[in-house]
Amino acid sequence: AVVSTQSTGHALTSLLYPLTWVCIYIPMLSKGIRKDVRDLVQSPSPYIIGILKSDYPRVRTNELQDTEVLVVDLTTKKLTDLRREQDRVLPISDATKKALKVKLREVKKKKDQAKHSEVWQNFLKPFLNHIDNLCGEAETKDGVRQIPMESYLAKVTEQGDQVFAEKLLSTQMSQLYLQKNKIRMLRQ
Secondary structure (H helix, E strand, O other), rough: OHHHHHHHHHHHOOOOOOOOOOOOEEEEOOOOHHHHHHEEEEHOOOOOOOOOOOOOHHHHHOHHHHHHHEEEEOOOOEEEEEEOOOHHHOOOOHHHHHHHHHHHHHHHHHHHHHHHHHHHHHHHHHHHHHHHHHHHOOEOOEEEEEEEEEHHHHHOOHHHHHHHHHHHHHHHHHHHHHOOOEEEEEOO
């Protein structure tokens, strides 16, 4: 159970490639750090924490009380969504949702674990490609390419995808990606 929980956390974070998870990540919550978890989960940062099923009721009652979480039960393969209603919907267009579902079905049919990154590259890659496309015409200041956010959002044609793109670019992992590639998104 411990190995399964830890490997699931590692797989989840690797699905974000080429982005890197930079927020709180605890592959397996041990009793020794439980007292500190309350402070971590109260921070405004997202987190991934692995917990044994036998420990979950106690942890939920104490350390995770009054937090909004999405619980993935690896034993029953069920999700329990304890987030606010407005946070439960992925803000993407119907066309993008449909394409993502098709890719997920393809991967499921293949039963090829290595292909899971394909799903996320096909989902995230278009958003990141718009940045790459704008880099050629971007003004450079102190070695950093400057891209106006409005130019980026204009490349994202679907309204729902624009909302997602803006949220995606506001994350720490996107900021790290931009920084590594010497790109700055300018907000007006």
